[in-house]
Amino acid sequence: MSSVRAVDVKEHEKFKGVYWIEFEDGSTRLATRNLTPGKRVYGEQLINLGGVEYRVWNPYRSKLGAAIMNKLEVMPIGEGSKVLYLGAASGTTVSHVSDIVGLSGLIYSVEFSPRVFREFMQNIIDQGRLNVIPILADARYPEQYISLVKGVDVAYIDVAQPFQAKILADNADVYLVKGGYIILVIKAMSIDVTKEPSETFKREIDTIKERGFDIINMIHLEPYDVAHALVVGKRD
């Protein structure tokens, strides 16, 4: 952890609820405002400035963080957003989304591995994040959580599986409101020098389009993550 002192904080040029922390050595780091002050989720640095506590957002650990570092243009998640998050894992990214949407927002967090979800419960729920609804279920079967989930503004998927686009579209058909956004983390490149989009990537993009979404932003995540891209889509 850096011992360099934080000197200033600025809100992100475009995205409300996302911040840049400036350090005395001139470096800046991405951060969100801690919804549960004093508590950490994944060993991230906590920073107090002007009586407000921020959590540094590590782009090497969170692909949404990496996308923002790489100049994501459209960030559909803001204060008050309702989000369906598929592939919540131990809650690294969910924690920052929870900071951003605040107490008027909501994140339905779906994960199917009991083992990682146990960690999620410790990291997110036991820490008192009241805007998170934990759902231990398989995202391939959206009817499993039909009683819990209501209309969402954003459907996010990062399940590290082939056919993510189909899973996401199936969920969007049930839960996404009109004009809502989707965000996908897709395995993008063959990691060799050619940097050709992989077959999977092309297939996933085709699926999204076939299911009625326009792709409005696509961001590669190097150097934070060499293999993935983050794609934002919208359906009217």
Add this chain to the structure above:
Amino acid sequence: MYVSSTVYLVLDALGIIALRDDGSVVDKLVYDYDAQRIANMLNNIEVGKPTDELVGFINRLAKAGVSTVYVEHKELARNLTNIIKGIEIKAELPTKVGRLFREEFWSKYLKEIYGIEPIEYIKRVNEVSVIQTRLKLKQAAERRDLFIAQAINSVDDLDKVSNLVASRLREWYGIHFPELENLTRNNNEYAALVYKLGDRSNYTKSKIMEALPELGEERASRIAEAAAKSVGASIVEWDLQQIRSLAKLYLDMQTIRENLTEYIDDAMKDVAPNIRELAGSLLGARLIALAGSLMKLALMPASTIQVLGAEKALFRALRGRGRPPKHGVIFQYPDIFRAPRWQRGKIARALAAKLAIAAKADVFTGNFIAPRLKEEFMRRVQEVKTIYAKPPPRKPAAKPAAKPHGKPERKPGKK
């Protein structure tokens, strides 16, 4: 009573709502708010098991003249059809009306149906979903402890069998290349060389290095030299094939063993995170296997956990032969077997006491308290090491380990 004879059911965490196809509310059932009870109901609905409330509600609709109900859950619709007569139950996901309901839930239906603020609704749904999840996590772990017990026993079986296979391999291949026996440090090295190189004439330094880089140059040349000068019998391909497949069997078993220990570690994270943190996953798994199940382990007093795996010695002691054992399988714990003999019993007792608490936490509360337990245990280890730094003065043995002759004494009334 109802305008439409087709209604659309929407399932919610706090109730069930029946809508017409224009989205207007026909009827609703708002659950009495009891998070625990609702969580149980939702877990049933989720897997398609109808609840009494749901069946009652649909019957009420049927009586009022509704002829068709849409439900957004296939399995649930099928099971309802088997229970409820006189009304048609169809499944569709999503229904048009369901979509509309969810779309306008926050702005319209929430207030209309429950008359509460979003913040209160979210609080309740959060409460319910947290209980639901904890119930599911518990169920997911439920019988897995028996798998863990089988897996750790398989590891022990594999160890026995691989030892047998390895000694047969050494004896057999030893006819051809007897010097290799003393030039390898473990069965794995031996089997890998036999499998990959086969005939002694293949043992050149470069081939050896390629087959097993971790040997290092120096040992590789020594083996190559030995091969060149070997006094062993020559062998033809046909004979060699049989030996090599035995070597392959050994190597495959090692791979399976590795996979099994990884599996055990993952499963222990799931089932018994406290025991795992305290004792390590393999020792923890052995304790579960010896106890019979995680539940049985959790119900054992610390004194029993302390001697699990030492039953033979224990029964011998009970029959009056020898001293009672100070530790069973927990002897495998490094802080115990590395400790001087006279400290072991004390450390074993302290570990068993913490393990008893850890097992109870894993079964009953699910709280992760192992870090605290471990700290307290480590403190006790330090204490034992300082207070009992010196061996105790020898005292005469309470009972001779075994009588020099004659039958063992039997306590009256005990077998």
